[in-house]
Every structure is written in C-alpha cells, then in structure tokens.
Amino acid sequence: MTNDSPEEEKTRAPCAGGGGAGGRGVARKNRADDNVTILTSSMDLHRASRSRASSSNDAAPSITSSVDLSTSSLELSIQTRIFKIIVIGDSNVGKTCLTFRFTGGSFPDKTEATIGVDFREKAVEIEGETIKVQVWDTAGQERFRKSMVEHYYRNVHAVVFVYDVTNMASFRNLQTWIEECNGHRVSASVPRVLVGNKCDLVEHIQVPSNMALKFADAHNMLLFETSAKDPKESQNVDSIFMSLACRLKAQKSLLYRDVEREDGRVRLTQEAETKSSCPC
Numbered sequence: 599m600t601n602d603s604p605e606e607e608k609t610r611a612p613c614a615g616g617g618g619a620g621g622r623g624v625a626r627k628n629r630a631d632d633n634v635t636i637l638t639s640s641m642d643l644h645r646a647s648r649s650r651a652s653s654s655n656d657a658a659p660s661i662t663s664s665v666d667l668s669t670s671s672l673e674l675s676i677q678t679r680i681f682k683i684i685v686i687g688d689s690n691v692g693k694t695c696l697t698f699r700f701t702g703g704s705f706p707d708k709t710e711a712t713i714g715v716d717f718r719e720k721a722v723e724i725e726g727e728t729i730k731v732q733v734w735d736t737a738g739q740e741r742f743r744k745s746m747v748e749h750y751y752r753n754v755h756a757v758v759f760v761y762d763v764t765n766m767a768s769f770r771n772l773q774t775w776i777e778e779c780n781g782h783r784v785s786a787s788v789p790r791v792l793v794g795n796k797c798d799l800v801e802h803i804q805v806p807s808n809m810a811l812k813f814a815d816a817h818n819m820l821l822f823e824t825s826a827k828d829p830k831e832s833q834n835v836d837s838i839f840m841s842l843a844c845r846l847k848a849q850k851s852l853l854y855r856d857v858e859r860e861d862g863r864v865r866l867t868q869e870a871e872t873k874s875s876c877p878c
C-alpha cells in the first residue's frame with residue numbers, strides 16, 4: 599500500500615491517565631525502566647511495494663518523507679525524537695486499519711494484505727515536545743513477513759499486539775506472537791500493549807473482555823478493546839499509541855549526540871537518561 603504523502607498530522611497529547619486507555623481501554627501495569635535507545639533514522643529495510651486502495655484515505659499521513667533522511671533534513675530530525683512502535687498479530691485482525699486510524703484519522707475503504715511492512719508516522723506533542731510516533735504495520739501472513747522479521751524488531755521502542763475480538767483463533771495465537779517477540783531479543787522492559795479490535799461487531803464477539811484482561815495482566819500489558827472502523831472509537835485508538843508515547847517519553851530522553859554515516863545511512867544515538875515531568 600501506502601500513502602506517500604509527505605504530510606503529517608500533529609496531535610497534542612494530554613498525556614494523562616497513566617495507560618491512557620479510554621472507553622473500553624483498560625489500564626494495567628506500567629513499567630518505566632525501559633531502555634529507549636537507538637534511533638535509526640534511515641530505514642535500513644525495504645518498504646513493501648504494494649497497492650492498497652483507500653480512496654480519500656490515500657491522503658493520510660505517511661512516514662515516507664521522513665524515512666529517507668537526507669543530509670539536509672538531518673538537522674530537523676535531530677530536533678525530534680522518534681519512537682518506533684511495531685504492530686503485530688494475525689492477518690486480518692485490523693493492524694493496517696488501526697494504524698490508518700491513528701495516523702490519518704480515518705478508516706480505509708479497502709485494504710489488502712500487508713506485504714513486509716508499511717510505515718506510517720504521526721507527529722504528536724507531549725508536554726510541549728514534538729515527538730514522531732513511527733508506526734510499523736507488519737504483515738500478519740507468514741509468507742509476507744519472514745524475510746522482514748529481523749527488521750521489525752530491531753531497535754523497537756514499544757510493541758502493540760492485536761487480536762480480533764470476533765476471532766478466537768487470533769486471540770489464541772497471541773502466545774505465538776509474544777514468543778516471536780521475545781525470541782528477537784526484545785527486552786521485557788519494552789512496553790507492550792494488547793489491542794482487541796473490531797468491537798463494533800458486537801453480535802460476533804468471541805473473546806470475552808475478562809479473558810483478554812486476564813491474558814493482558816499475565817503478560818504485564820495494558821488492554822485496549824476498540825474498533826478501527828467506528829469513528830466514535832477513534833480517541834481510543836489514539837490512546838493506544840499516545841499511552842505508549844507518553845510512557846516512552848517518561849522513560850528517557852534521546853539526546854542525539856552521535857551522527858554516524860555508514861554506507862550512506864545515518865544513525866542517531868541517544869545519550870543519558872533524564873527525568874520527565876510527564877504525569878503518566
């Protein structure tokens with residue numbers, strides 16, 4: 599798919615309420631000992647070349663403009679911290695639609711299976727600081743993801759696990775996704791949240807909230823039950839990513855001190871930890 603518009607939306611985040619779960623979102627445990635570290639500003643991976651019809655949503659913000667950092671844009675990027683959040687889960691659970699909803703504020707009319715990975719980015723303002731939330735929408739289908747898996751998990755700052763509330767199998771498979779995540783050396787301290795999507799399909803819900811909550815609790819995750827489709831749920835979708843952004847902001851400050859160039863790539867690294875006054 600994706601949108602190649604260079605535009606980005608900017609959201610001002612109140613950053614309040616800990617987990618930030620709104621509506622059916624259920625805030626669970628928070629940890630603030632994560633090692634928010636490296637930002638690789640030049641994406642050392644390939645964008646999936648895929649067409650995804652989405653009518654007006656094709657104008658939704660995309661990361662494309664900031665993924666390929668040119669030297670001239672480096673100075674700008676140095677001013678802005680970027681949080682890499684990956685979205686994983688079974689195929690068809692709505693990962694693409696959730697990322698569209700957050701970055702573009704709309705639900706795509708039509709989607710196709712993600713091939714490899716799609717990137718979307720949204721600038722948000724938290725306590726006066728502009729932060730770029732970089733959302734990696736990954737493929738749920740094994741055949742479209744296996745060559746990319748290492749890239750998904752590299753330098754990830756937070757993980758969003760998605761299941762479909764109308765599909766019990768997608769919930770059962772979460773264990774496999776968690777194992778994959780752990781198997782790629784994602785630190786246990788990297789914040790993770792659980793998202794049950796498609797709550798608008800109330801007649802078809804198979805995964806009870808209490809079951810999901812128990813699972814989330816057992817894995818030290820916040821649980822959000824929401825719908826990418828229902829416009830009334832859009833704030834809840836925002837809460838998923840904003841709660842993570844707030845937690846990441848609270849953990850460490852990324853001070854870009856080193857600029858390395860490797861084979862034309864630019865790498866920005868962080869320095870010391872600083873305390874944040876972010877209330878969450």
Ligand SMILES: Nc1nc2c(ncn2[C@@H]2O[C@H](COP(=O)(O)OP(=O)(O)OP(=O)(O)O)[C@@H](O)[C@H]2O)c(=O)[nH]1
Binds near residue numbers: 691692695711
């Ligand atoms: N009713 C309803 N349908 C949804 C919702 N979110 C996504 N869908 C639909 O579910 C289907 C799959 O959505 P995608 O976002 O492409 O799913 P995905 O998880 O990205 O799938 P892969 O790219 O194959 O991993 C599409 O037909 C969407 O329209 C939702 O909240 N409610």
